Every structure is written in C-alpha cells, then in structure tokens.
Amino acid sequence: MTKNILLLAHLDESGKGLPKAAGEALGAAVELAKQLNASLAIGLIGGDVQAAADSVANSGAQRLLAVTGSDFAQPRYASDLLAADALCRAASADLILAPATSRFLRALPGLAHRLNGRVDTHITSVQVTDGAVCATRWFYRQRIEGVFQRDARPWILLLDSGCHEAYRGPSGKANIEEIAVTLPPEARHTTIAGIRAPKSDSQTIRPDASLLFVAGAGWTKKQPDGKSHPEQAETLILDFLRASGASLGGSKSLVDQSGENQAVLGFMTHLNQVGQTGATPRHPKGLSTCCHGEEPHVVGWRFINERRAINLDPNCGWARGKADVLYVADAFEVISKVNKLLRKPQT
Amino acid sequence: MSNGYHIVVCGSVVPDPLQTLEPIETPAGPALKNEMLLPAVLDPWAAHALYEAANLAAHAAGSKVWLVSLGAKAKLQQVMMTIAQKVNFELVPIDGPASGFADAHAMAALLAEAIQSIAGLDRSRLLLFGGWESASRGAGVTMQLIGERLGILDQFQGVDQLTVQPDGTFEILERIEGGRHQVSLCQGPPALFGWATGNLPEPRNNPQIGMANMRAIMPALQRAKTTAPAPDAIRYRSASPPKQQRQTRIVKNLSAEEIAREIVAWIEKA
Numbered sequence: 165m166t167k168n169i170l171l172l173a174h175l176d177e178s179g180k181g182l183p184k185a186a187g188e189a190l191g192a193a194v195e196l197a198k199q200l201n202a203s204l205a206i207g208l209i210g211g212d213v214q215a216a217a218d219s220v221a222n223s224g225a226q227r228l229l230a231v232t233g234s235d236f237a238q239p240r241y242a243s244d245l246l247a248a249d250a251l252c253r254a255a256s257a258d259l260i261l262a263p264a265t266s267r268f269l270r271a272l273p274g275l276a277h278r279l280n281g282r283v284d285t286h287i288t289s290v291q292v293t294d295g296a297v298c299a300t301r302w303f304y305r306q307r308i309e310g311v312f313q314r315d316a317r318p319w320i321l322l323l324d325s326g327c328h329e330a331y332r333g334p335s336g337k338a339n340i341e342e343i344a345v346t347l348p349p350e351a352r353h354t355t356i357a358g359i360r361a362p363k364s365d366s367q368t369i370r371p372d373a374s375l376l377f378v379a380g381a382g383w384t385k386k387q388p389d390g391k392s393h394p395e396q397a398e399t400l401i402l403d404f405l406r407a408s409g410a411s412l413g414g415s416k417s418l419v420d421q422s423g424e425n426q427a428v429l430g431f432m433t434h435l436n437q438v439g440q441t442g443a444t445p446r447h448p449k450g451l452s453t454c455c456h457g458e459e460p461h462v463v464g465w466r467f468i469n470e471r472r473a474i475n476l477d478p479n480c481g482w483a484r485g486k487a488d489v490l491y492v493a494d495a496f497e498v499i500s501k502v503n504k505l506l507r508k509p510q511t
Numbered sequence: 512m513s514n515g516y517h518i519v520v521c522g523s524v525v526p527d528p529l530q531t532l533e534p535i536e537t538p539a540g541p542a543l544k545n546e547m548l549l550p551a552v553l554d555p556w557a558a559h560a561l562y563e564a565a566n567l568a569a570h571a572a573g574s575k576v577w578l579v580s581l582g583a584k585a586k587l588q589q590v591m592m593t594i595a596q597k598v599n600f601e602l603v604p605i606d607g608p609a610s611g612f613a614d615a616h617a618m619a620a621l622l623a624e625a626i627q628s629i630a631g632l633d634r635s636r637l638l639l640f641g642g643w644e645s646a647s648r649g650a651g652v653t654m655q656l657i658g659e660r661l662g663i664l665d666q667f668q669g670v671d672q673l674t675v676q677p678d679g680t681f682e683i684l685e686r687i688e689g690g691r692h693q694v695s696l697c698q699g700p701p702a703l704f705g706w707a708t709g710n711l712p713e714p715r716n717n718p719q720i721g722m723a724n725m726r727a728i729m730p731a732l733q734r735a736k737t738t739a740p741a742p743d744a745i746r747y748r749s750a751s752p753p754k755q756q757r758q759t760r761i762v763k764n765l766s767a768e769e770i771a772r773e774i775v776a777w778i779e780k781a
Contacts, residue, residue, distance in 0.1 A: 239693060241655075241666040266687040270668040273652035277659035282616060282745075285650045298748060303611040304526075305646050308534050308750055310541065310612070315744035354665050357694040360684065369690025375778060408778055420712075434671070434708035435690040440528045440646060441555040441708070451774065460528040466753070472777065474770070478761055485756040491770045492763045501771035506778075 166200045166297060166317075169193055170257035171225070172248055174267055175210030177359075179237060182208075182216045185263035187330035189323045192290055193261045194223055194331055199292045202259070205229060207251030209244060211237035213340065221336030229254050229341045242351035244271035249278050250343045257318055259297060261290070264322040272320055281318035288327045305440050306466035325371075326446040326467070368405060368412035368431055375410040376447040376468055377401070378438055380455025381417040382475070384428065387496065398429050400499045407506035411447060413438035413464070415455045438464035453495040457481030474498050515573030516700060517633050518564040519626055520600070521641035521657065522557025523609045524582040524590045526550070528646065534750040541612045541750035551586045553594050556642025560706035562714055563673065564640045565598030571675070576600040577632075579625050581618060582609035584735055591728050596721035597714040602728045603629060604735040611647030612747065617740030619656035626661065634661070636700050643668045643686075643705035651705065658703040665697050668705040 171193040173186035182190075190206070197204035205227040206220055213230045221228070231247035248271060252260055262268050264285055276283035289300045298313045299321055361367060383397040405412055414429075414436040421428045438445065440460040450468035455461065457473060458481045465471060465486070472489040473482035482490045491498065526532060526549040533544040543549065553561070561578060568574035577600060580587055584606040591602065605625050626632070626639070639658060644651040651668065658666050669686030676682060679699050684692040686707050762770065 239687075240695070242664045266669060266685070266693075269651055270655070270666065270685075273655035274659045274666065276616070276652070277656050283652050285652055293748070301650075303648060303750070304532050304543075305528075305649055306753075307532050308541075308611075308752055310750040311748040313746050313748065315746075350664055353698040355696050357682070357696050359687070360692045360694050361690075367690065371689060433690075435686065437708070449778070451778075458529075459531075470777075471757070472774065478763060483759050483761055485759055487759050488757055489760045489762060491765070491774075492761065493765070493767055493770050497767035498770050498774070501767050502774050505771055505775045 166202050166259045168255060168257045168259070169197050169200070169202050169204050170252060170255040170260045171204065171206045172251060172260055172262040172268070172272070173206065173208055174239070174244070174265070175208070175213060175216055179211050180215050182219065183263060183265055184330065185265055185323070185325035188325060188328045189261050189263040190220060190223060190331040192323055192328040196259070196261070196290055196292070196297070197224070200297070205255040205257065207248070207255060209236050209247045209251070214338070217338035217340050218335045220331065220333070221338040222333045223331055227255065227341060228338050229343055231343050231345050235347050236345070238356040239267035239270065240354050240356060241271050241274065242354065243347055244268075245274050245278070246345050246347065246351060248272060248275045250345045252279055252318060254341070254343050260318055260320040262320065262322050264324045268322055272322060276320050279318050281320060282314050282316045283320040283322070285322040287321045287323045290321060290323070302466070306444055306463045369435060370409070370411040371445065373409055373411040374448050375408055376413050376438075376445055376450040377404060377408070377410040378413040378415065378450065378452045378455055379418060379429065379432065380415040380453065381421065382454025382495065384418065384421060393496070394429060396496065398431065400496065400503065401429065402431065403503045404499055404506070407503055410451070411445065412436055413443070413445065415439065415461050416441060440464065452482060452487070453499065457486050462486050514636060515571045515575070516567065516638050517636045518568055518574060518576045518638045518640055519629070519632070520557065520561045520564045520576060520578050521622055521639070521654065522561060522578060522580055523554050523645060523647070524551040524580065524586045525554045525609070525646040527552050532752070534752065540747050542610060546610070547583065547585070551582070551590050553590050554642050554645050554647070556644060556646075556706055556708070558594070558713070559709045559711070560640040560642055560704070561594070561600065562598060562711045563706055563709045564638075565600065565714070566711055567638075567673065567675070577603050577629060579603040579605070579622055581605040581607050581622060584732055587735075588732055591725070591732070593716070595724035595728055596716040596718060599720055599724065602731045604732050606735040606737040607740065609647065611645070611649070612750065613648070613740060614745050615648060615650055615653045616656060619653050619660065621738050621740060622653070623657045623660035626657070634701060637661070637663075638700050639663060639703040641705055643670070643707055654703060654705045661701070663701050663703045665702040667695060667703065669707045670704045671707050671709055673704060
C-alpha cells in the first residue's frame, strides 16, 4: 500500500523555476495522492529553490524538502544522485514521481539501486486500478504499449513530458526543510563546462512547436533536371522553419548521408533524427516531406496527432494508414509556394 | 594514457527494425510472437557504442575492447557473423533472455556479474560503454544500474562525443533538451558512457577482422553460461500494439498552389 508519495524535481536552466515537465509530474502526483489517500511531499534540487518552492506551496504537499547550494545547481550524476537519495530517505517515500528530463534520466536509475528499489522511465500515465498503482509505457520503441505494476518499493517513476495536465495553483510562501548533503571528493571528478548548441545557423529543434516538419532523403536526390539541389532544399526548409515556427526532424537516411560523402543539408544532424533510432517528439501536427514513411521512421511519429505528408510516390508508407493526408506532389514546388503564402500578410 | 583503456561495451540483440512485432501472452508474461524466428541485429545505440569503443582503443595504445552481450545463444551467433567483421573485440556472451519485457534490474545484475568475471580487466582503467537506451525495453536504466554495481560515479548518458584531452581528462558531450549538448569534463576512468549516435559511420565489413574475431567468438559462445534472471515482482496487465489505423486521404489531382493553400490553412488552424 502506498503511503508516502514524493515528487522529485530540479530547477530549470534559469536556476529559478521548475521545468514544464516537473509541473506535469506534480499534477500527476497530486492526483495520485488524492486517489490513494497518501501523503505528498515535494523534494527540490538546485542552487536556490525558494522561488520554485513558492510556486508549488499551495499544491497540497505536506512537506517541502530541498537539497540546495552551488554543488547541486548543475546536472551531474554523482551530485544529483546523492541529493535525490537524501530527499527520498528524508521523505520515507515508497512511490517517487519525477519528470523524465535528461538530468533525471541520467541520475535516478542509479538511485533505485541505492534505495534497493525499482525504477521505470518514459511513463506515459499512472493510474490506480483495483487499488494498485499501474504504470503505462511503450516497449520496442513505441511499437507495443504495456501496462504493469510492481510490488517492490520504493518505486521510482519518471514521467514523460506532455502526458499529464500540469499543476496550476497560486503561489504562496513555502516553508522549506533543508536537507544537508556534503559531496565527497569522488563526486567532484566531473565538472560541467556549459551547454553547446549544434552547429547550425539557427536552432531547428523546438520541442514546444505546434508543428513538426520532417525532411527525408528525397530533398538531396536528383530532381527532374537530372541534378540534385541541396542548396535550394536548404533555403526552402530554413525559410519554412522561420515562417512557420516548426521544429525540424529528419529521416535516418538523410542524417546518415553526412557520413557517406553525399549531398547533405548542412543544418541537419543526428539530433534531428526521428524514428526507431532517433527521437519520438510530441507535437500536435506533423508534415513529412520527401520521406517514404517506412515503419522504422514512423514509430518516431507515435505522439504526432495530425499527420500530413508530401511525396511523389502514391504507394509510399504514408499512404498505408500512417498519415491523414498524403499529397502526391513535388515537395520543392509545394514548399516554395507554402513559404510565399506564409510570408504574405494576412488580409 | 600510457597503458590504454579497458573498454567494456554492453550490447544486446534486438529484432530487426523492419520486422512486424506482435505481442503474445506467455505464463512468464508478455513476449513477441515467433521471437526466435525474427532476424536480429545488435541494438543500434549499443552498436554505435561499440564503434566508438573500437575507435578510441585504436588511438590509445594498450587498450582492449570487450563486448558483453546478453541474448539467446543462437541469436548472438547470428548477429556476431556480421558484427565481428566490423571491429576488433573479445565477446563475453551470456545465454539468456533479451526480451524488452524482461526487467532491467535483473538484466543489470547478470551483466555486472559477467563484467566482474572478465579475466585481466583492470577496473581502474575501465570505461563502460553501452547504448543510452535499447531498441527493446528503451528505458535507459540498465547502464546506470550496472555502473552502480561496479561503483562507477562518473556517468554520462546520451553521449555523442568523447574527446581525450592531452592531460588524459575527458570532454564529453551529452544530449539534453532542445537539441543541445551539455559539455562535461571528467578526470578519467573509471567512467560510464551511455552512447547516443556518436559521430562515426558504421565501419565497413572487413573479412580479415571477422576471421580473427570469430576464432575466439565461436568457443566463447560454446562456453556461454545459460542464465535465468532472478524473478522480479513486475506484473504486466496488458501489452498491445497501437490500434489506431488512419484513413489516409490520397490527394493526386491538386496543383502545387492548391496543395500549398490547403497546407497553410491546416498549419494555421488552431
């Protein structure tokens, strides 16, 4: 039986607020605590957590714990692990919910080992069924959805972003219980040197965009004039991204071309790759261009609600129930005209 | 580093991404229909880890690469026929389940035990490599659990680049949100790296490397211990493929101008 739920969160990059995913995990934790009639505590990790703690002061959490200080301001496995360990022990938590951020995905699996507990990640929902806590996640890269439960406690669940309504409540004055953690020398072997954006003339990955634009290898293939036009493709795609605010994804065959000495789009990296061995982004809409829509790529579209595709092949994968609309057309022509329309002032 | 690195790569086998996967119920929980008949490949991100390991070993004299692989013996043999032609490594096979539904904690215990039993492994020079997530379970937790069992405190996930600095320290690029990288500096081994794609292309098949590797791989496979993971309290209520099949509207007879107008209207619709 679950008695103590802990919502673990870290500060966002600004060092002041909580990441969006933490608000969503808190929303799930508040709901779960009510359903299970369990106590809820919030554990925060960061340099100075007062503002973030104030923002969740009225969430109904009975305790607000924190590990703070400059040692815990930046994401690092060893320090995040020690901080999370101290918070979990202080809260005597048997169910721990946390956002599936890169920081926690790195550190919290190790925490499960230290607590002699269990961990599951990329959780898309948590519900109470027949009195038991059940979690849902995808297996085989979004190809099989599983619902499962565990008896072992503590159980750590990392919730994917975009799967639950975020907690929204008025701010208040939080009474923080500081938990003292001293880092041993071996936890300082790694230092954080900063953040590096990919080599690109503009940031093309926008997780909060309402549209995903996917470019396939067809953009770099020979066109009706017998030549490939990667420069024109680059211009068209970048113009489209600027005008629409879309996030850019790529098929594996396109991003792999840079390693094969073929014509490439300079701004496309492996970070843009969508599919079985790439990302599975969440956007309300997705537009695929010059991509065949084969299964290993389309599994990366699992969380794209409305899907349209432009392809010259009417029998491509998108035509087989994977897109809502398939336009059989030349993407160079269509995107060029789309860009003109998007640039045109609205009348 | 004068003595080089001891690089252990953890990598399992997964069904070929082009195969259709259908879950079935078994007394032991969910499994894949005809799992043993599905062609298998080395887990893609683990394969990148292996190529990065071989590249690093080639540039640090005295280094050695082991591939610790958990899977059904027949599947491991099939996959090794290809992978052994790519780069030099010594295989440490474990004959056991490679299912995505198997519990990561039990798998990590088996893998850590196998690593600890490697003869001649110098843990002070150990670099533990693997994929940051598998193409089966896709949880991204097994490596950290192994690292904890081996006492490795410097851990990195979603690694795209590892650069050895002139003083022997490492600069690591890890993927973070928004298509960016966190840059970390690590004093050196032992350390753990869960690789994303990295920067290296897949090496071409080299039959000479293959023949040299297979001389040790076949006896290792014959000696592979059959293991069963400790039973865990994970209980599946259901495992099912997505049911949604879209009714695709195929538009063939519109001009580029008309299609563009339709797309813009769709994009701008709230």
